[in-house]
Amino acid sequence: MPAFLLPIAGVVLGLIIGSFLATLVLRWPDSRSVVAGRSSCDHCGHQLRARELIPVASFVLQAGKCRQCGATIAKDHVAIELAAALIGGIALYAAPGAQGLAGAIFGWLLLALAALDVKHHWLPDRLTATLAVSGLMAYFLFIPPPLLDRLIGGLAGFLSLTIIARLYKSIRGRDGLGGGDPKMLGGIGCWLGWTALPLVVIGASLVGILVAISWQLRGKSVAADSRLPFGSLMAVAAFPLWLYQTAGGGLAY
Known part of the structure; x- marks a missing residue:
């Protein structure tokens, strides 16, 4: 991959990682599985379709609301996705290669810990x-x-x-x-x-x-x-x- 495309790849990967981290921050403190079970609306339980799970884009297209019940989607979810995208892009711009990817991983781990600390005053030992x-x-x-x-x-x-x-x-x-x-x-x-x-x-x-x-x-x-x-x-x-x-x-x- 050409070096100039790596920061863009970092942004895309960051959006995907950010979606996972946002789910982790939401579910882990409640002892819910982060990987098992389909994603659903926290208010009505509506199971989300693929088009409703596109990082950032789904939030914008749905005006920040659930399609089923109209409840407001937590803004911190999309904030984590955007932060992870920014981390991925900056890391791979600063160091296009293995060092940049490692730095992105460092940033994503810090992001997960920071979000858990802000919302729950909790820094899990495993993390x-x-x-x-x-x-x-x-x-x-x-x-x-x-x-x-x-x-x-x-x-x-x-x-x-x-x-x-x-x-x-x-x-x-x-x-x-x-x-x-x-x-x-x-x-x-x-x-x-x-x-x-x-x-x-x-x-x-x-x-x-x-x-x-x-x-x-x-x-x-x-x-x-x-x-x-x-x-x-x-x-x-x-x-x-x-x-x-x-x-x-x-x-x-």
């Missing part, structure tokens, strides 16, 4: 473990950083947030981080290496500050115990860092 293992496996495609940096990144990411969480709880008497956050940072470390971890945490914190400011501007109260999905914030910070490593010369290893 954070998949993030970590795939990050280590990416080394065998001759993709930097070196394996040792990935291993150190996985361990340092997990231990650093675990220590911070325990210190916070011992001082404040309540949880400050979810149990999945250290595992997710460890998984990110397995992809980006240990040198990127401070930037991930700083970037996530800055994004969190912007989110808190936006809440205040919209009249939503923000207190010391307000829950921010830190896993989602780390995801927002981590994928641009992968792009910088890949297309911008990378970090010093």
Whole structure:
């Protein structure tokens, strides 16, 4: 395939992956199978036909409503599809080839974790473990950083947030981080290496500050115990860092 077509292929593949991820985010927290059973309307149970399952296009053609009952289709479904398409296109534009495909997988895993964290404050162990293992496996495609940096990144990411969480709880008497956050940072470390971890945490914190400011501007109260999905914030910070490593010369290893 010509190199200039690869980003387009990444967008198309991203739309397909995004449709699956949106279903996963919807069904998994309710212990429903992601792969078994036909897709149906969440309101009336109408089984969706092939023409109603085209990513993004079906949502637009149906004006965001179920053909059977007219109920509004959740906008976060199409948002996940569009985000996955954007990730696929950008990744394969930055690195047309195996490295770009690996980066797209990294971005799609981050997207799934971010969506679950925003909607349910949940970072599943199976998904954070998949993030970590795939990050280590990416080394065998001759993709930097070196394996040792990935291993150190996985361990340092997990231990650093675990220590911070325990210190916070011992001082404040309540949880400050979810149990999945250290595992997710460890998984990110397995992809980006240990040198990127401070930037991930700083970037996530800055994004969190912007989110808190936006809440205040919209009249939503923000207190010391307000829950921010830190896993989602780390995801927002981590994928641009992968792009910088890949297309911008990378970090010093």
